Amino acid sequence: MFVLRKAIAACACLFVFTAVSAQRTDSTAACRYTCSGTVYDLDSKAPLPLATLLVKEAPEKSVYADEHGHYQLSGLCAGKTYTLVLRHLYCESFSDSITITGTLQRDFYLPHFDHQISEVVVHAHSSEGLATQARQEISGSELQQKSGQSLGEMLSSKSGVTMLQTGSSVSKPVIHGMHSNRILILNNGIRQEGQQWGSEHAPEIDPFIAERITVVKGANAVRYGSDAIAGVVLVEAPDLRDSAGIGGAVQLAGFSNNREGNVSAVIGQNFRKLPALSWRAQGTLKQGGNYRTPNYWLNNSGRRENNFSLTAGYNKENFSLETFYSQFNTSVGIFSGSHIGNLTDLYNAFNSAQPAEQAGFSYTIGRPNQEITHELLKVKSFVRTGKGEYRKGKLQLVYARQYNMRLEYDKHKPLNDSLAALNLPELKYEITTHTTDLTWDHGAVGRFSGSVGMSGMFQQNTYEGRYFIPNYRNKTAGLFWIERMRIDTALTLEAGVRGDYKHLQVFKWENNVVISPVHQFSNISGTLGLVWQVRDHMHVLVNAGSAWRAPGVNELYSDGLHHGAAAIETGDRTLTTEKAYSLITTVNWHNHKNLETEISAYYMLFDGFIYAQPEAEPALTIRGAFPAFQYVQTDATLKGVDANASWRFTKQFTCNVKASLLRARNTGTNDWLQLMPADRIEPGLRWKSDGKNHFRNWYAGTSVQFVNKQWRVPYNSDFVPPPAAYTLVNAEAGCSLFFGKQEIEIGISATNLLNALYRDYMDRFRYYTDATGRNIGLRIKVPFNVSPNSKQN
Amino acid sequence: MKNKTTFNKSFFLKPGFAIVLGMLAISGCKKDDDIVETPPPVQNEGEVITTMRLIATDSATNTVAGTFTFRDPDGSGGSGPDIFDTIRLAANKTYNVQLVLLNETVTPADSISNEVLAEANDHMFFFHYSGAAITQSYLDQDTNTPPLGIGLQTKWKTGAASAGTSQVILKHQPGVKDGTETPGETDIDITFQTVIQ
Numbered sequence: 001m002f003v004l005r006k007a008i009a010a011c012a013c014l015f016v017f018t019a020v021s022a023q024r025t026d027s028t029a030a031c032r033y034t035c036s037g038t039v040y041d042l043d044s045k046a047p048l049p050l051a052t053l054l055v056k057e058a059p060e061k062s063v064y065a066d067e068h069g070h071y072q073l074s075g076l077c078a079g080k081t082y083t084l085v086l087r088h089l090y091c092e093s094f095s096d097s098i099t100i101t102g103t104l105q106r107d108f109y110l111p112h113f114d115h116q117i118s119e120v121v122v123h124a125h126s127s128e129g130l131a132t133q134a135r136q137e138i139s140g141s142e143l144q145q146k147s148g149q150s151l152g153e154m155l156s157s158k159s160g161v162t163m164l165q166t167g168s169s170v171s172k173p174v175i176h177g178m179h180s181n182r183i184l185i186l187n188n189g190i191r192q193e194g195q196q197w198g199s200e201h202a203p204e205i206d207p208f209i210a211e212r213i214t215v216v217k218g219a220n221a222v223r224y225g226s227d228a229i230a231g232v233v234l235v236e237a238p239d240l241r242d243s244a245g246i247g248g249a250v251q252l253a254g255f256s257n258n259r260e261g262n263v264s265a266v267i268g269q270n271f272r273k274l275p276a277l278s279w280r281a282q283g284t285l286k287q288g289g290n291y292r293t294p295n296y297w298l299n300n301s302g303r304r305e306n307n308f309s310l311t312a313g314y315n316k317e318n319f320s321l322e323t324f325y326s327q328f329n330t331s332v333g334i335f336s337g338s339h340i341g342n343l344t345d346l347y348n349a350f351n352s353a354q355p356a357e358q359a360g361f362s363y364t365i366g367r368p369n370q371e372i373t374h375e376l377l378k379v380k381s382f383v384r385t386g387k388g389e390y391r392k393g394k395l396q397l398v399y400a401r402q403y404n405m406r407l408e409y410d411k412h413k414p415l416n417d418s419l420a421a422l423n424l425p426e427l428k429y430e431i432t433t434h435t436t437d438l439t440w441d442h443g444a445v446g447r448f449s450g451s452v453g454m455s456g457m458f459q460q461n462t463y464e465g466r467y468f469i470p471n472y473r474n475k476t477a478g479l480f481w482i483e484r485m486r487i488d489t490a491l492t493l494e495a496g497v498r499g500d501y502k503h504l505q506v507f508k509w510e511n512n513v514v515i516s517p518v519h520q521f522s523n524i525s526g527t528l529g530l531v532w533q534v535r536d537h538m539h540v541l542v543n544a545g546s547a548w549r550a551p552g553v554n555e556l557y558s559d560g561l562h563h564g565a566a567a568i569e570t571g572d573r574t575l576t577t578e579k580a581y582s583l584i585t586t587v588n589w590h591n592h593k594n595l596e597t598e599i600s601a602y603y604m605l606f607d608g609f610i611y612a613q614p615e616a617e618p619a620l621t622i623r624g625a626f627p628a629f630q631y632v633q634t635d636a637t638l639k640g641v642d643a644n645a646s647w648r649f650t651k652q653f654t655c656n657v658k659a660s661l662l663r664a665r666n667t668g669t670n671d672w673l674q675l676m677p678a679d680r681i682e683p684g685l686r687w688k689s690d691g692k693n694h695f696r697n698w699y700a701g702t703s704v705q706f707v708n709k710q711w712r713v714p715y716n717s718d719f720v721p722p723p724a725a726y727t728l729v730n731a732e733a734g735c736s737l738f739f740g741k742q743e744i745e746i747g748i749s750a751t752n753l754l755n756a757l758y759r760d761y762m763d764r765f766r767y768y769t770d771a772t773g774r775n776i777g778l779r780i781k782v783p784f785n786v787s788p789n790s791k792q793n
Numbered sequence: 794m795k796n797k798t799t800f801n802k803s804f805f806l807k808p809g810f811a812i813v814l815g816m817l818a819i820s821g822c823k824k825d826d827d828i829v830e831t832p833p834p835v836q837n838e839g840e841v842i843t844t845m846r847l848i849a850t851d852s853a854t855n856t857v858a859g860t861f862t863f864r865d866p867d868g869s870g871g872s873g874p875d876i877f878d879t880i881r882l883a884a885n886k887t888y889n890v891q892l893v894l895l896n897e898t899v900t901p902a903d904s905i906s907n908e909v910l911a912e913a914n915d916h917m918f919f920f921h922y923s924g925a926a927i928t929q930s931y932l933d934q935d936t937n938t939p940p941l942g943i944g945l946q947t948k949w950k951t952g953a954a955s956a957g958t959s960q961v962i963l964k965h966q967p968g969v970k971d972g973t974e975t976p977g978e979t980d981i982d983i984t985f986q987t988v989i990q
Contacts, residue, residue, distance in 0.1 A: 341965070341979030348975075356969075356976055411978070412965065415908030560870030568870050620877075621869035622842050624982030 031077035032489035034533065035104040038069040039086065046141065046688070046697065048088060048110055056083040056095075066592045072536075074489060076100045079444045086110060099392070101444040102484050103131065103492050103531060131484065132494045132529025132543040133220065134586040134600045134642075136161070139212035145732060145747050147779055148253030148262040148286075151185075151207050155233065159658040160600065160642035161215055162677040165763040166200035167335050168258070168291040168772045169303040170370075173203070174762065175217060176602060177638060177662050177676040178230030181552050185233045186224070188324060190378055193433040193459060194404035197469075197552040199764065204328045204374035204404065206307035208251065208264035208284045211238035217642075218602065219582035221525035221547035222496040225455060225478045229547045229580045230604070230638075240280055240313045240322070244272035245787035248280075257775035258302065259361065260288030272788055276314050283308035289363040290333075293770040294755045299359030300333040300366050318384040318392075328374040333365040338768045339411035342624040343719070349768045350720050371407040371425070376400060386443050393443040402433040427468065431461040450483035461553070467560060469553045470508035477501050482527075490533040494543075498525045502550050506557060521550040521577050541586040551575035555610050555631045561621070568619040568628045569612055575633060579607040594648035601641050609636040609666070611673070614717045627719075634668030652690055657683040663712070671714045677762055678710035678725075697745075700733035710761040723766055726758035734779075745781040750774065841868040842905050844895040845961065845983060847880065849888040849949070858888060863983050866897055879986040880959055882927075888949045889932065892918065892961070894981075906945055915967040918944025918981075919974045924957015925987040941972045951989050959987040 039051040047069030055061040055073065057080070065071040076082065081099045088110055098104060136158040138146065146154045152163040152171030163171045164179050175183050180199060185192040187205050195201045207213065213235050220228040241247060248267035254260065268280035286305035291298045309326035337355035340346050349355065382396040408427040413420035439453035459474040482496035504519040529543035558571040582604040590596035612629035619628040640663060646656035659681040664673040684703030709725040734747030755774040759766040844864040851858045864876040882888060894905035909916045913935040920929045928950045931942030944963075961984075966977030 339978065342982050344982065345979050412967065415905065415912055416903075417911070560868070570870065619870065620865075620873050622845065622863065622865055622981055622983060623869060623979060626869070 031075055033076040033078055033100045033103055033486060034072055034074045034489065035076055035098055035100070035106060036070070036072040037105050037107040039065045039071060039088075040069060040107060040109045040140065051086055051088040051108075051110065054085040054087065056085060058082065067594070068590075068592075068596075070590070070592065076104075078102075078447065078486065101449040102486060131492070132531055132541050133545075134217045134541060134543075134584055135214055136217075137212055137214040143210065143213065144251075144745060144779065144781055145734065145749065147208065147251055147264070147781075148255065148260070148777060149207065151203050151205050151213070151233070151235070154207055154213060155215060158215055159644055159660045160217060160640070162660075162680075162762060164199055164675075165760065165765070167298070167301060167338065167763070167765040167769075169288075169301055169332050170200050170202045170334075172199070172201070173215075173233055174677060175215060175231035175233075176604070176640060177664050177673070181227055181549055182229040183231050183233065184220075184224050184228040185235065187235050187376060188237050188326075188378060189234075189380070189398060190376060190400040190402070190435060191224070191227075191433075191457075193402050193435075193457075194372075194374060194431060195406050195429050197554045200334075200370075201406070202332075204330070204372055205235055206264075206284050206305070206309075206326070206328055207235070208262075208266075208307070209237050209282060209309055209326065210235045212236045217600065218543055218584040219525075219545040219547035219580050219604070220527070221500075221523075222480050222482060222498040222527045222545065225476070225498070225500055226502065226523070226547070227549045229549060229578075230582075237309070237311070237324075240278035240311060240315065241268040241270040242275075242278065242315070243787065244270050244275065245785065247783070247785040247787075249781055249783040251782075252780045253777060254779075255288065255775055255777045257772055258288040258291045259363075260286065260303075262286045276316050277312075278315070279310070279312040281308070281310050287363060290359060290361050291772045292361075294757050294773040295770065296354050297359045297361060298335045298337075298769055298772075299355065299357045300336045300364075300369070302333045302363055302365050303330065304365065305330045319382070321381045322379070324376070324378040324380070326376045328372070330370075330372050331365050332370045332372070334368040334370065335765060335769065336366075336368065336411060338765055339368050343626060344624065346719055346767055355769060367409045367413070368411040369409050371409075373403075373405045375403040377402075385440070394441045396437075396439045396441075398435075398437045398439075400433075400435050402431075402435075404431045404433075405429070425465060427463065427465040429461065429463050429469075431459065433457060433459040447486045448483055450481070452479075452481045454479045468558055468562075470506050470557050472504060472506045472553055474505075475503045492531045494527070494529045494531075496527045499523070500525070500548070504550065504553070506553065508557065517573070519550070519556070519573075523548040523577055523579070537591055538587070538589045540588075542584075544581070544583045546579065546581045548577050548579045550577055551610055551631075558631075561623075561626065567612075568621070568626045570628065570630045572631045575610060575631060576608055578610050578633070580609075581605045581607075595646070597643070597645040599641065599643045602639065604638040606634075606636040606638075608633040609673075611666070634666050636664065636666050636668070636673055638662065638664045638673075652687055654686045654688070655684065656686070657681065666714065669714075672712040674714050674717050675762065676710065676712070678722075679708045681706050697736040698734070700731075702729065702731040704729050707760070720767060722761045723759035726756060726760070728756055728758070729753045743783060745779075745783075747777075747779040749777040749779070751777075841896050841898050842894050842981065843868060843897045844893075844902075845981065846893040846895070847961075847985075848891045848893065849880075849882060850891070852887045852889050852948070858882065858886075861985060863985070864897070868898065877985075879988060880925075881988050881990060882949070882951050884926075884951055884954045884989050886951050888951070890947045890949050892945045892947070894963075909963070910943070910945060913943045915965060915970060916980075917942060917964055917966060917970055917972070917974075918947075919962040919964065920944070920947065921960040921962070922957065922987070923960070924955060925959060925989055926952030926955045927959065927987070927989070928952075935970075937970065941970060953989070955989045957987055958984050960984045 039048045041048045049067040049069055050064055052064045053071055061073055061075055063071055063073055078100050081097050083095055083097050085095045086108055138154055150171050152173045155161045155173045156163040160176055162174045164174050165171045172179055181197050185203050192203055194204055216232045220232050224232055246269045251264045253262040264284040266282040270278040284307045289302045291301045307328045311324045313322035336357050337349055378400040380398045382394050385393040385395050406429045407425035410426040435457045437455040439451055441451040455478045457476045462471045478500040480498035484492060484494045486492050500523050502521040505516055507514060507516050525546045527545035532540045534540055555575055556571045556573050558569045562569050584602040586600040588598045610631055610633050613632045615628040615630055618625040641661045644658045646654055648654040661679045662676055664676040666673050682703050682705040686701035689698035705728045707726055710722045713722055730751050731753050732749040737744045752774050758771050760771055843866055847861045849858045861878040861880045862876045863874055865874040896903040896905055914937050930948045931944060932946040932948055933943045934940040935943055963981035964977040965980045969976040
């Protein structure tokens with residue numbers, strides 16, 4: 001009854017617009033901008049078909065959204081502010097203003113009549129970053145359907161994004177085959193700085209904090225600085241509540257495989273008497289026990305997490321001050337069978353049908369384990385600059401401090417009783433990072449819009465225990481300028497340039513004296529891109545960009561047995577900057593009705609790609625001979641395609657398919673690059689209720705994920721051959737139920753529904769165990785809202 | 794860029810913005826307590842075994858017939874072993890072999906074999922010979938029921954003159970020691986060249 005049938009909607013909504021929607025070409029150059037996006041149902045987060053968008057100042061520009069909620073306003077004039085009135089048969093109409101500074105993308109969420117919510121939620125796409133790069137996001141109901149998963153697991157549902165795992169409890173995102181130091185994660189706008197170089201170091205972020213998680217693909221150093229080589233992950237918390245009242249939600253998520261429970265709650269308030277002031281508190285508790293493969297339990301594979309965040313903000317139209325604090329604490333058990341003494345042990349583990357250490361279910365986390373704390377304190381402020389309503393710029397200053405502590409415990413305590421009694425971690429890292437960013441988005445100036453900014457970072461790392469990376473102090477400074485130019489209605493160009501400097505000083509004991517060598521790196525990056533609205537139904541994004549990163553401290557200074565990896569890794573202190581150049585082209589086509597496709601093709605060229613090259617001779621140690629790896633630089637190329645297509649073949653059924661292909665070559669040795677995700681394709685089918693009566697927001701879907709065997713691996717660089725191809729079946733279903741006025745969202749999901757036996761090439765534990773079996777998840781979300789204006793039913 | 798946007802002159806006076814600027818100034822100038830000038834000395838470097846010595850005593854004469862050493866002074870990684878002896882024993886004799894493990898990264902050197910002995914119920918040495926005519930038996934026992942060998946004290950009987958290798962393996966088998974080599978993890982795995990002459 002709430003989601004419309006086309007015919008009803010057409011009658012009810014469109015009486016005004018048929019008359020006025022005739023397009024009129026505006027002859028002035030400045031009036032060639034578009035604003036496009038999607039209109040959503042606030043409750044279901046589903047696209048709302050056939051809403052009307054009335055432009056008050058220029059009624060002839062009014063349009064209505066299509067069946068998928070897509071709309072596009074065109075012929076908008078630069079620098080002008082328009083008032084949009086959105087109307088829909090079953091929704092409250094509301095108005096919002098947009099200021100045109102370039103091509104805008106903006107989504108609207110319409111509340112239902114029956115919900116008695118007096119405020120209107122307007123949600124505009126963050127303008128962060130470049131407009132010409134391919135991006136994919138998880139938000140709204142999709143985010144809700146993935147709640148309880150780790151950041152890596154969530155993102156791996158997007159084409160071109162996979163995950164690098166160390167068993168089931170440690171996962172990190174991989175974009176176009178690149179991870180760790182080659183992608184950048186921005187947690188609420190702040191570069192996440194921990195020990196991200198380690199493949200078994202998962203990002204210390206609570207996804208429950210996010211309203212939207214976005215992957216921006218391609219080299220993106222200009223806006224974000226070093227490390228954004230293959231892409232950027234943006235984890236964005238929602239804006240503070242801007243209407244008087246208290247609101248929030250409680251979310252529960254439970255999983256069958258490891259009997260994991262998640263509780264997350266958020267509450268926010270805005271004051272009627274002081275409407276600029278708002279606050280929000282959020283917290284998450286998570287506990288999971290041992291995971292189970294189809295045939296056996298994995299001893300000591302549980303995890304625990306407790307996280308919270310607090311935000312307070314004072315937001316006026318021309319000024320804003322916001323503080324944010326978050327803390328992330330986790331204990332992760334490392335499957336005990338992965339802790340091996342030497343290569344013989346690794347082969348024994350690989351060849352045995354079951355792990356040597358049998359286990360049942362338990363929530364206990366023992367050695368080996370990781371204990372991690374991550375703190376973030378952020379203060380953000382902006383002021384509007386410039387005179388005149390339409391030409392306002394924004395000057396923003398952000399300061400953040402992060403502290404990350406990582407404790408790693410070996411499987412066994414020291415033999416020495418007095419040492420063992422201390423129960424110290426075998427490895428302890430502490431890293432503190434201060435970052436400052438000053439950015440000025442200048443208002444529209446003629447056809448131009450853009451921003452300039454500078455950023456600085458100061459960082460200090462210390463360790464105790466076993467040596468793997470040394471202590472160091474790191475200072476960086478960067479300066480960037482990005483401009484966007486509107487050529488005509490259909491074409492926007494974007495260009496940017498950035499300079500960076502990094503000063504790294506290492507402190508290390510060597511032959512009983514402390515040495516403190518200094519490494520300095522500097523680099524210029526650039527980007528050039530375009531957005532081309534080829535036709536009404538098709539647009540093209542092209543972006544060419546460069547990015548760089550300084551060699552990681554592990555790549556410069558590691559020297560020794562990599563804990564658990566059964567390999568001796570040796571750094572090289574003479575490594576230089578790794579540079580990457582990427583070209584990424586995205587073509588999006590939709591027929592405004594029931595077909596939509598998006599294809600991204602990318603090509604990436606590396607100059608000085610750093611990797612661990614196997615040495616001819618194994619290294620002899622008291623534990624036996626180990627394969628030895630030396631960090632070297634080479635040239636490399638990556639090319640690939642990400643594709644998504646969906647076809648709504650009846651009102652309720654949609655089928656979709658997503659696929660990713662990647663070819664990664666080491667052109668220096670004319671061989672493949674190791675640890676690259678295999679080709680994959682995932683067709684799916686989804687049913688969504690037609691919105692009548694009690695069946696509002698009911699959905700069900702299934703997908704079949706086929707991952708090919710990665711046979712493109714370099715010669716002589718792995719202990720065992722890559723695992724076979726595998727197929728997983730996943731399914732999900734959900735609905736919204738109403739108890740009186742109280743809505744409850746319920747979702748159920750199943751991963752590896754058929755309990756398939758498989759191992760994934762990108763999971764380091766493939767040497768030791770099968771991947772986890774069937775996992776059924778149940779999710780419940782209870783939103784609440786107390787608004788002083790909504791007293792009547 | 795003709796129509797350059799003009800700044801609102803009072804924006805630096807906005808109180809909140811000034812607060813943030815002030816904080817930055819303070820954090821920029823203040824010597825941060827997080828910062829350590831130089832790294833602290835390694836406090837709890839895990840136990841490193843740098844050295845294994847096999848001291849062979851002729852059981853008939855009770856005199857030391859030879860000491861055979863493997864030593865990797867900087868532990869795993871870095872430089873390789875600086876001493877890696879060939880085991881040379883006379884043919885058709887019986888030797889009592891004492892096994893000594895040392896951590897020579899500290900001064901004085903730390904005896905790891907004493908630690909192994911203290912945890913004898915969780916540790917066991919295994920010996921494999923290839924080409925060299927040697928048979929080995931255990932002279933020491935732990936306190937498991939039934940008692941199992943440890944291998945810090947062993948008896949080696951040599952046969953005819955021959956050449957080959959002797960492999961010494963130490964397994965850490967907490968709670969799973971059963972006298973076989975299968976369970977647990979490998980702490981030591983060294984293969985000495987061996988000549989029986």
